[in-house]
Amino acid sequence: MQAALAFRPADPYLDIDSYDPEADLMVLNLGPQHPSTHGVFRIKLYLDGEVIVKAVPHAGYLHRGVEKLCEKLAYTQITPIVDKNDYVSPMMNEQAINMGFEALLGVEVPRRARYLRTIVAEMQRIASHLLWLGTFALDLGGALGGGATVFMYCFRERESILDLFEELTGCRFHYNTHTIGGNRHDIPAGWPPRVRAALDTILKRTFEYQAAMTEHRIYLDRTQGVGVIDAELAMSLGITGPILRAAGVAHDLRRHAPYHAYDEIEVQVQTETAADCLARSLVRIREIRESIRIVSELVDNVPEGPICGHRPIKIVSQERVKSGQAYACLESPRGELGTYVIGGGANKESSPYRLKIRPPSLHALSCLPYVLPGHTVSDAIAILGSVDPIMGEVDR
Amino acid sequence: MRGFEPPQEFRELLQSRFGVVEFPSDAPPLVDRSRHLELARVLKEEHGYKIFVFVVASHWLENPKGPDPEHYELAYALRTPGEGTRLAAWRVRVENGQPIQSLAHLFAGADWHEREQFDLVGVVFEGHPDLRRIMMPDDWEGHPLRKDYAIETACPPWR
Numbered sequence: 001m002q003a004a005l006a007f008r009p010a011d012p013y014l015d016i017d018s019y020d021p022e023a024d025l026m027v028l029n030l031g032p033q034h035p036s037t038h039g040v041f042r043i044k045l046y047l048d049g050e051v052i053v054k055a056v057p058h059a060g061y062l063h064r065g066v067e068k069l070c071e072k073l074a075y076t077q078i079t080p081i082v083d084k085n086d087y088v089s090p091m092m093n094e095q096a097i098n099m100g101f102e103a104l105l106g107v108e109v110p111r112r113a114r115y116l117r118t119i120v121a122e123m124q125r126i127a128s129h130l131l132w133l134g135t136f137a138l139d140l141g142g143a144l145g146g147g148a149t150v151f152m153y154c155f156r157e158r159e160s161i162l163d164l165f166e167e168l169t170g171c172r173f174h175y176n177t178h179t180i181g182g183n184r185h186d187i188p189a190g191w192p193p194r195v196r197a198a199l200d201t202i203l204k205r206t207f208e209y210q211a212a213m214t215e216h217r218i219y220l221d222r223t224q225g226v227g228v229i230d231a232e233l234a235m236s237l238g239i240t241g242p243i244l245r246a247a248g249v250a251h252d253l254r255r256h257a258p259y260h261a262y263d264e265i266e267v268q269v270q271t272e273t274a275a276d277c278l279a280r281s282l283v284r285i286r287e288i289r290e291s292i293r294i295v296s297e298l299v300d301n302v303p304e305g306p307i308c309g310h311r312p313i314k315i316v317s318q319e320r321v322k323s324g325q326a327y328a329c330l331e332s333p334r335g336e337l338g339t340y341v342i343g344g345g346a347n348k349e350s351s352p353y354r355l356k357i358r359p360p361s362l363h364a365l366s367c368l369p370y371v372l373p374g375h376t377v378s379d380a381i382a383i384l385g386s387v388d389p390i391m392g393e394v395d396r
Numbered sequence: 397m398r399g400f401e402p403p404q405e406f407r408e409l410l411q412s413r414f415g416v417v418e419f420p421s422d423a424p425p426l427v428d429r430s431r432h433l434e435l436a437r438v439l440k441e442e443h444g445y446k447i448f449v450f451v452v453a454s455h456w457l458e459n460p461k462g463p464d465p466e467h468y469e470l471a472y473a474l475r476t477p478g479e480g481t482r483l484a485a486w487r488v489r490v491e492n493g494q495p496i497q498s499l500a501h502l503f504a505g506a507d508w509h510e511r512e513q514f515d516l517v518g519v520v521f522e523g524h525p526d527l528r529r530i531m532m533p534d535d536w537e538g539h540p541l542r543k544d545y546a547i548e549t550a551c552p553p554w555r
Contacts, residue, residue: 012504059531063531065540067541236503236504237503238447238450238509256478257481324422325422325471326400326422338450340450340452340471342454354454354541358449
C-alpha cells in the first residue's frame with residue numbers, strides 16, 4: 001500500500017532506462033498462457049524487487065478478425081459470429097449488434113420482444129457476474145475457503161441459468177436467439193415459475209457469497225485498498241460498468257439511457273466509493289441481487305404480442321441499406337457495449353461497410369499501466385481479475 | 397433512430413464555434429480536421445463530456461464514378477456521465493497520407509483505440525505517445541480492415 005502511493009500518479013509511458021540505473025530490475029512475462037490472465041493475454045512486468053515499476057500489456061492473441069469477417073456477411077448472418085466475442089455473456093453481444101442494425105435499418109422491436117430481451121439480459125448479467133466471482137476467487141487462490149470452493153458453488157448457480165436458457169433457445173451458450181426486429185424463440189410453457197425458483201435459490205446464496213468476501217480476513221487483505229481506479233482516470237480511459245460505479249459515479253445506461261424495457265422499470269444503480277478491488281466485488285454482488293429483482297418483476301408480466309416485428313428471413317441478404325451510419329449501445333455486465341455500423345457494404349449492400357464493436361473490456365484492461373505500478377505481483381493478479389476482462393471481446 | 401442526434405449544447409457549440417452547418421440525419425456531423433482536437437478539449441473541459449467512447453476509422457477507396465479520391469473517415473464519440481447521459485459524436489475526413497491529431501493526451505482511453513485503428517486501418521495519429529500495432533503481430537504486413545486488403549488475399553505465412 002505504501003509503495004503503491006509512491007507511484008501515484010503512475011506514468012504508463014515511463015522510460016525504463018531512466019528509472020534508476022542502480023536498481024536491479026527484473027522482467028517478468030505474465031502470460032500469455034497463465035490461468036489468471038483470463039484467456040490469452042500477456043503483461044510484461046518490470047519489477048524492482050517485488051514491486052512493479054512498469055507494466056506493458058500485450059493484447060491481440062485472440063484476434064480473429066471479426067470486424068473484417070462481418071464485412072462479408074449479411075446482417076442476419078452476423079449474430080452467431082458476435083456470440084463468440086464476449087463468451088461469458090453472449091446474449092449481450094447479440095442484443096448490442098442487433099440494436100445497431102435495427103437503428104441502421106429503422107426497425108421497431110415489439111413490446112413483448114423488448115421484455116424478453118430485458119429478462120434474458122438480466123439473467124445473463126447474473127450468470128456473468130457469478131462466473132466472475134468464481135474465477136476471481138480462484139485467482140485469489142486459497143482466499144475464499146480454499147482453492148476452488150467458491151468457483152464450484154458459482155458454477156453450480158450459473159448452471160441453473162444456463163439450463164433455463166437451454167429451455168428457451170435450445171442452446172446452452174451460443175444462442176443465436178436475437179435477430180433484427182426481435183427474438184426467434186418465445187417463452188416456453190412453464191418457464192416463468194422455473195426462472196423464479198432458480199433465482200430465489202441464487203438470491204439466498206448471494207448473501208453467503210458476500211459473507212465469504214466481507215467476513216474473510218484474507219479476502220479483505222488482498223482486495224482492500226488494492227488497485228484503486230479513481231473516477232477521473234476511469235472516465236478518461238472510457239471505463240464504464242461496475243468499475244466506474246465502484247468509483248462512486250452512478251452511471252448506468254439501463255437507467256440513464258434506457259433501451260429495451262428499462263424505461264418501464266426502475267433500476268437501482270449500485271455504487272461504492274472506495275474504487276478498489278473490494279468495492280468492485282461488492283458492486284457486482286449487489287448487481288446480481290438487483291438483476292434478480294428485475295427479472296422476478298418482469299417474468300410474470302410479459303405482455304402478449306409478436307416476438308419479432310420484422311418480416312421473417314427468407315433469404316439472408318434481404319436486409320439492404322444503401323448508406324448511413326448508426327450507433328447503439330447497452331449496459332453489458334462489463335460496461336458500455338456498443339455497435340457502430342456503416343451501411344452499404346459488399347454483396348449488393350446487404351453487408352455492413354464497416355462494423356466496429358466497442359468492447360468494454362478493452363477499456364478496462366487499458367487501465368493496467370496506470371494502476372499496476374507500485375503494487376506487488378500478487379496484487380497484479382487480484383487487479384487483473386477484478387476488472388473482469390474477457391479476451392474474446394478485447395481482441396475480437 | 398440512429399443514435400447520433402446531437403445534444404442541444406453540442407449542436408450549438410458546433411454551429412457557433414466550429415462553423416458546422418450541416419447536420420445529416422443518418423450520420424454524425426463532419427468537423428474540420430484541424431479543429432477536432434480543440435473540439436474534444438472544449439467538450440471535456442467546458443461541457444462535461446468526460447467518458448471516452450470510441451474512435452472508429454473507415455477506409456474509402458477512390459470513387460470510380462465521381463471525383464472522390466481515396467480517403468479515411470474517422471468517427472469519434474464522447475459521453476457525459478450519470479443522469480441524462482448524452483453522446484456527442486462527430487466525424488473527421490482525412491485524405492490519404494494526411495495525419496490526424498491524437499486524442500491520447502486528452503483521453504487516456506484513446507491510446508488503445510487509436511493503436512487499434514492504426515493497426516487495422518492504417519491511419520497515422522500525430523502526437524500519439526506509443527503508436528504500434530495492438531491486434532496483429534508486430535511484423536504483419538498491411539492493414540487488414542482497408543478496403544484494398546481483400547479477405548481472400550494470401551497472407552505471408554506467419555511463424
